[in-house]
Amino acid sequence: MAKSNKELEGWEIITKDQNGNIIGDDDTHSRRSRRGRGIERHYLRRKSDAVQFGCGDNVIFRDASDNDGEVTVYFIFDIRLNTLNNLVEVWAFNYLKWHELDAELYYKQFHPKVLESTEPEGHFAKLLEDELDKKELFFALQHNELQLTDFVSLANIMDMGSWIDPKTKKNASTDFFVRYICLPDGSHFVPIDMAVEKETVQNMKPKEAEEHFKDILFPQSKSSNNIKSTGKKKGTVSKGQPQLKKIKIESDSSFESEFDSGEDEDDNSDAIDDSEVVDYEDEEDADEDLSENADDESENQDISDVVEEEEKSIRKRRGRPKKIKSDTPTLKVPHAPKTVKVKAPMIRKFTKKNVARAKKKYTPFSKRYKSIKDVPDLTKLAEFNQKSTEAIFHELETKLNTTKKHKIVETIFSKVKKQLYSSHGKEEIVKAGNFDDYLPARENEFASIYLSVYSAIESGSATTVYVAGTPGVGKTLTVREVIRELQYSVQQEELPVFHYVEINGLKMVKPTDSYEVLWNRISGERLTWGAAMESLEFYFSKVPKVKKRPIVVLLDELDALINKNQDIMYNFFNWTTYENANLIVIAVANTMDLPERQLGNKVSSRIGFTRIMFSGYTHEELKNIIDFRLQGLNNSYFYVDTRTGSAHLIENADEEQDIENKLPPGIKRVRLKMSTDAIEIASRKVASVSGDARRALKVCKRAVEIAEQRYMAKHGYAYDGQKIVDGDDDTPEEKETDVDGNEVEAQTVQISHIMKALNETINTNSTTFITRLSFTAKLFLHALLNLAKKTGLQEQSLGDVVDEIKLVLDVNGNNKFILGIAEALYQKGGANVSEQLRIISWDFVMGQLIEAGVLIRQNMKNERISCVRLNISEEDVLRAIEQDETLKGL
Amino acid sequence: MDSAAIVDDAIVIEDNEDFVVEENSIKLLPIKRSADDGLNHAHVSVKKSKSTYNDVESGFRLFRKHLMRHLNHSLQAEQTRIFKYLTDTKEEISRVLKQSIIQKESHSIIMVGPRNSYKSFLIDHELRLLSKNYKNQFITVKLNGFIHSENAAINGIAAQLQTQLEELQGTEQTLAEPVLKEQDAINTDISSGSLTEVFEKILRLLDSAATKTNNVNKSNNDTKITVLFVFDEIDTFAGPVRQTLLYNLFDMVEHARVPVCIFGNTTKLNILEYLEKRVKSRFSQRIVYMPQLKDLDEFANTVAELLSPLPASLENDNEQYLSQWNNLISELVKDEKSNLFNQIRLNYDTFKSLATFKNSIIPLIGSGQNFEDLKLSMLSCKLIEGYHLNQLQNGLTSTIRSLSDLELAVLIAAARVSLKSKDEMINFNLTYVEYKEMIKSINAKVPTSSNLTTNRHLIKLWEKDDVKNVWETLQGFTFITEKGAIGIRESAIAAFYASNYQFHGSTIPFDLRLYQMQVTLKELRTVVPRSSMYYTWTQL
Structure with missing residues (x-):
């Protein structure tokens, strides 16, 4: 110097x-x-x-x-x-x-x-x-x-x-x-x-x-310019090479990992942990994908593209950290170079282990691409991942298989019962049937849903259809049928291929799962709900229409999807307003005004719903439905093995003709019929209450079961093929003659069966229950009713009831039974016990009444001041008490 | 003094391996009624039982064991006696089970009946019978609303499904290659993963609506295993929030390819009102109300069934005892003057519960040393009476009787204050004043003739601080309770409110805190013995 x-x-x-x-x-x-x-x-x-x-x-x-x-x-x-x-x-x-x-x-x-x-x-x-x-x-x-x-x-x-x-x-x-x-x-x-x-x-x-x-x-740190420094080069290469190689191997099958590591680079400036986590997932996914390896030739083109992209980005990634890492030393080395740098890789490993439990990825789809142009054509992506999950479940399902070694007796009623399950698909109900029959009285609703969805798919626009109606009026069934028709149109190449996703609010643990499910169905990957939501947002708002398929989402039980933030319903409806969305939401709920009630004008102002209200079925429609279900079975003939009750449906007339002449011994013909009156009354009864088709079918099914039970008992058939000899039922056989004059046994489901089935559902049984309770329980209720009459109040404190019971017993002291029972209840006059303050079985009786739901008790520590009141109608209790001979007179 | 402790303090009769007391532990009361032979006899028998195990004849011991197992319904399915009044219900359950297990139909059914009305018993019994022939045809998943919350239930279902599936197919799997098995475990573990995943897996496993049927054409020999759900306390799953689990299970009954059968047990008569409308629409509406005994005759006959095991269910050696015993029981039950019949009638009027009756008779049978002995005690039924008396030990009367003089005095003072005040509220200050007054006026009546020995006859007036202790004892017995104190905390929320209240209440000074009485002065008058010096104070 x-x-x-x-x-x-x-x-x-x-x-x-x-x-x-x-x-x-x-x-x-x-x-x-x-x-x-x-x-x-x-x-x-x-x-x-x-x-x-x-x-x-x-x-x-x-x-x-x-x-x-x-x-x-x-x-x-x-x-x-x-x-x-x-x-x-x-x-x-x-x-x-x-x-x-x-x-x-x-x-x-x-x-x-x-x-x-x-x-x-x-x-x-x-x-x-x-x-x-x-x-x-x-x-x-x-x-x-x-x-x-x-x-x-x-x-x-x-x-x-x-x-x-x-x-x-x-x-x-x-x-x-x-x-x-x-x-x-x-x-x-x-x-x-x-x-x-x-x-x-x-x-x-x-x-x-x-x-x-x-x-x-420090050979590992790299300087920004890589001239002539041999040591440094070695470092980069040795680090970069194996990873690249590895990914290349995987990339044959793994889509997800590519995307993921692709997004790594962009995110790398974030906290170290962040990239660690994603790294880990890379590996996991790779494993998964390898096992799921489905080599689809048509995908190869795509894959190689992605691989290239991937490699590029990896290079980019190597570049970035270099800067970060070489910058820091410049500042510090002259004074005291630290060892942190050297340790960095170790920390990585450590955090990898830490996040081993993370199951789902959480980097949203939206962050993986720098620009929308980078987004690959997703139409090819989507189906790819569906297969693997299906395979797993198929495997699971086969676990539930078992061999049918035992004998099954199919009674004449079995087929009918099967038909009456309320939610069988069309194929199971009719082999070749007219469509209008299948959805009786739902033609208009079907048409309007079909038209709006069809036009939306055709034009590639977004729309919302809102379907409301009480349970069991065929909402979901109609929508499914619409989809089936649309898929048929797709096969005919009238429509572009679309995705159909069904989300049922009650089939998930928490409402936010719906995002995960939808994203999973779209892309096949599992993300956390937050990431899935962002991905969906990105997908619907940014991804151009050409790169994706139309999506039809059925949101069933919409009200169950409402969470505190109300964001789910809002989002689903909001997405349909995006220009790029290509999303069709069919929302199904019980009430018409649900979106307004929950979201106010936020949604309804901007979304023109196609709103369709499903009303309850009328009795005629219900009758049609039942008739339709029983098509081909009502009024049909069976061959019945008289020993076991095993039945065989006679399907066509030819067969009938053939066998008729030579009926083997032990086989008889039985005609099965469900009387029109019975169907009529069932549909009328149900229509007057709710118009719930499920209910109507269930009543019929139950009636058939009751009829079957009688039939089997009469003939002594059992389900496992053993005949029980038990002939105490002596009702005469219904006989009728057919055209040829042969005797044919007939089994009819009658009004009485239907009525029995209906009563089972209506009768609450509380009166019978109380009638058959012990005397003390009835005494308790009697005292409670007395007090209610005196004071005019429904609620009574238990202390008052205790006093009232005692009063009732004292007043009626001249009744012989009461005198005897009072002594027993309070242990009066017992030589070695003093008089009790509560009647015997006091706690037991009260517990019984509360648990049966007859009584509601306020939960106070002090028993005397706890209030009780009846939980069922006073008349029921009164009627029950009046049946008791002793209490009637008090 | 602590009567609860006394009751809990059970004596064990040593030689009985089969002496099973189900709900209440028994202590025989030292009843002093020397004239009564039967009672003495009972005492003797207890004493005898403390001799050696080998004293009891082995044949009789077998019989007694058999009888005891019969009482507790722990015999094998074939030997179990189903009460006659349950027959119809049993048939119905059996029918539903057979339809779903053998014929592979899907059903849902709710059984309603009070406690101890043999709901689970019947289901278990039928399942035991069916499992003999159709062991590989069904899986039972049992859930209890008191144990499982909705989320725990989901995990519970997954775990039970998995273990039972493994059990059914276990033999084949262990033979397979270990590597393959590991992969299997990763893919097909039902119970692993987050709750959402587990739930999805269960649904997809059982529910066909979620998956499309790719290969419908299966060979006819292949059927699905029936999955049987047995819910205890199904009303707790039908809570006020989302009834996700029930919705899905009932939905499965209609949709699923896998046959599903759902049994729900509950005590609530109005269970249908608990179900949400969508859940209700999916439920089959099939409710079985457990039968109740109609009249005294039927009750007596059922008790007879309860007491007599099925004939020929025991080996030949002990057949004699069995038939003798059954004869004895049928005689006693028919005889309206017999002690046993009296006991039956008493139970019929008060509890009308077979379980209670069973509990009361267990000590009697358990303490029998030989057949004659057992017969005699059956005739006298003293042990049953003893059992009932013992039950009373937990009552208010016994607790009041067990109080010390000072405690009784304070309790009476408190009851007096409660009666005097308008809103029946009391506090410690007022009570102490009343107590002081009481003692003073009692002491005033003591003649003060001799100057020296006065103190001996006077009752000590305790200081306020000392009485505080007594006050808290009374609180411990819940004779007095703090105003508004909430009882057993049924839920977390109730507990939270209760704790909040305590916080609020404890800000008031101890002396002034408001309390309410559990017993009235009038009631005290009936309980406090006339000989007590406080008897006169039990009225105003």
């Missing part, structure tokens, strides 16, 4: 170009203009003896601090001219001498075993002194600014080989040798060849030189 020309006295500055030609030793002010010529090198030359040095040279300087002749060897890496304060600045890294090293750190790296011995302090230093050559230097990565006045001489640095070589002539004061580069505190030794480095550094800018040495010291 020289502040002024005076200090520079005795020195001159020489600038050379790359080839070593002197450009002009005194023209220091016009550097800028000459920049174009290439790298300039500055040298300082002592005029007296023409000793000169420049970048890459080793020099010996006196230590400025103490004057006892200590000298230090420096490696010059920068000579700056005309800086702010000085004319010339000389910057150098210093070399450490042996005594400047920390012995322990030294041994830690080279001979860890030495440290294991427990020697007194100073021992290691001594050991070091013995071991090391006094002329060995250690290149320390520490900046030093040098004073020209302290200059002693040039130094000659050799490598180990030439130093040991006895032929080399050595100058004791200026010759040294260097084997290692290390940190300024004398730790972390890395081998270095100074002769090579000298050449390298000479051609570098000072900053680059410093980076370069750092790279040597």
Whole structure:
């Protein structure tokens, strides 16, 4: 360093170009203009003896601090001219001498075993002194600014080989040798060849030189420019290669992992953990996908595209961290280089384990693509993933299979019962039937849903259909039928292929699962609900229409999808307003005004619903439905094995003709009939209450069951094929004669059966229950009713009831039964027990009444003040009590 | 003093391996009625039982064990006697089970009946019978509303399905390659994953609506295993929130390819009102009300059935005991003057519960040392009476009788204050004043003739601080309760409110906190013995 020309006295500055030609030793002010010529090198030359040095040279300087002749060897890496304060600045890294090293750190790296011995302090230093050559230097990565006045001489640095070589002539004061580069505190030794480095550094800018040495010291960190640094290159390659390879292997089958690692890169600037998690998932997915490997040729094109994209992005990813990691050291290394950097990979591993439990991915689809153009054609993607899950469930299902070894008796009623299940698909109900018959009285609703959905799919627009109606009026059935028709149109290539997704609010644990389900059906991957929601948002709003298929979503039991934020219903409806959405939402709920009630004008103002109200079925419609279900079975003939009751339906007349003539012994013909009156009454009864088709079918089914039960009991048939001889039922057989005059047994489901089935559902049985309770329970209720009559209040405190019971018993003391029972209840007159305050079985009776739902009790600690009241109608209780002969008279 | 503790303190009759007491532990009362032979006899028999195990003849021991198992319905399915009045219900359950297990139909049915009305018993019995021949045809999933919340139930279903499926197919799987099996486990583990996933898996496993049938054409020999759900306390699943589980299960009954049969047990008569309208629409509306006994005759006959095991259910050696015993029982039950019949009538009028009767007769049978002994105690029925008396130990009367003089005095004072005050509220201050007054006026009546010995006859008037202790004891017996204190905490919310209240109440100073009485002064008058010096104070 020289502040002024005076200090520079005795020195001159020489600038050379790359080839070593002197450009002009005194023209220091016009550097800028000459920049174009290439790298300039500055040298300082002592005029007296023409000793000169420049970048890459080793020099010996006196230590400025103490004057006892200590000298230090420096490696010059920068000579700056005309800086702010000085004319010339000389910057150098210093070399450490042996005594400047920390012995322990030294041994830690080279001979860890030495440290294991427990020697007194100073021992290691001594050991070091013995071991090391006094002329060995250690290149320390520490900046030093040098004073020209302290200059002693040039130094000659050799490598180990030439130093040991006895032929080399050595100058004791200026010759040294260097084997290692290390940190300024004398730790972390890395081998270095100074002769090579000298050449390298000479051609570098000072900053680059410093980076370069750092790279040597820490080979894993990469500098932003990758010229000539072999160590660094090795690092990058060794790290990048295997991963690339791995992904290439997987990519044959794994779509998801590609997308994921693709999105890694973009996210990498986030917290480290974040990328860890996704990394982990990569692996998991890869495994999954390998196992699910379904090699679909048609997909290959797509895949390879994605792979390329993937590789690119991986390269990008390698680039990014480089910057991050090499920036930090620049700031800190000169002072105290930390070891954190080295540990980084270990942390990664650790966090990987930590998130091993994470099941679902949570990076939304939207974050994986930089621009919408990157989004691949999703129409091909979607089906791909559906197969694997289906396979799993198929496997599960087969577990439930069992072989049918035992004998099954199919009675004449079995087929009828099967038909009366309320939700059988069309195929199961009719083989070849007219469509109008299948959905009786739902033609209009069907048409309007069909039309709006059809036109929406056709035009690629979005729409909402809102369907409301009480349970059991065929809402879901109609929608499903619409979809089936539409899918038929797709097969005919009238319509583009669309996705159909069914989401039932009550078939998920929590409402937010609906996002997961929908996204899973669209893309086949499992995301957390938050990510799924974002993905859907992105998918519907941003992804262009050409790249996706129309989606028809059936939101069944919409009210169950309402959560606190009400965001689910809002979102589903809101998506349909997007231009790109291509989404058709068919919402099904019980009430017409559900969206308004829950969301107010937020939704209804902007969405033009197609609203369809399903009203309850009328009795005629119900009758049609039942008739339709029984088509081909009502009034049909069966061959019945008289021994077991096993029945065979006579399906066509030809067969009938054939067998009729020679009926084998033990086989008889039975005619099964459900009387029209019975169907009529069932449909009328149900229509008057709710118009619920499910209910109507169930009543009929139950009636059939009752009829079957009687039939089987009469003939002594059992379900397992064993005949029970039990002929106590002597009702005469219904006989009738068919056309040919043959006797045929007939089984009819009659009004009485239907009525019995209906009564089962209506009768609450509470009166019977109370009638058959114990006397004490009835006494309790009697007292409660008495009190209610006296006070006119429904609620009574238990203390009052206790008193009332006692009063009732006391007042009726002349009744013989009461007298006897009162003694027993209070244990009056018992020689060894005193009178009780509550009647016996008090707690039992109260518990029984409360549990049966007859009584409601306030839950107070103090029994006397707890209030009770009846939970069923007073009349029922009164009627029951009046049936008790004793209490009737009180 | 602590009557509850006394009752809990059961004595164990040593030699009975089959002495099973179901609900209540028994302590025989030291009843002093020397004239009564039967009672002494009972005492003797207990004493005798403390002799050695081998004293009891082995044949009789077998018989007694058999009888005891019969009482507890723990015999094998064939030997179990189903009460006559249950026959119809049993047939109905059997029919439904056979239809779903053998014929692979789907059913849903709810059984309503009070506690101990043999709901689960009948189902289990029929299942035991069916499992003999159709073991591989069904899986039973049992859930209890008191144990499972809706979420726990989902996991419970998954776990039970999985273990039972593994059991059914276990033999084949262990033979398969271990590698394959591992993969299987990953893919087909029903009970792994988050709740949402588990639920989805269950639904997809059982519900055909979720999956499309790809290959309908299966060979006829393949059928599905029936999945049988038995819900206890089904009303707890029909809570006020979303009845997700019931909705899905009932829905399955209609949709599923896998035959599903759902049994729900509940005590609630109005169970249908609990079901949400959509759930109700899917439920088959089939409710079986458990039969109740109609009249005394039927009750007596059923008790006879309860007491007499099926003939020929025991080996030949002990046949004699069995037939003798059955004859004895049928005679006793017919004889309206017999002690046993009296006990039956008493039970009929009060509890009308076979379970209660069973509990009361268990000590009698368990303590019989030989057949004659058992016969005698059956004739006298003293042990049954003893059992009933013992039950009374937990009543209010016994607790009041067990109080010390000071406690009784404070209780009476409190009852007096309660009666005097308008709203029947009392606090410690008022009660102590009343107590002081009582003691003072009692002491005033003591003649103070001699100057030296007065103190001996006087009743000590305790300091207020000392009485506080007594006050808290009374609180412990719930003779007095803090105003508005809530009883057993049925739910988390109830507990929360209760704790909030306590916080509020405890800000009032102890002396002034309001309390309410559990017994009235009038009631105390009937309980406090006339000999007590406080008897006169039991009226105002």
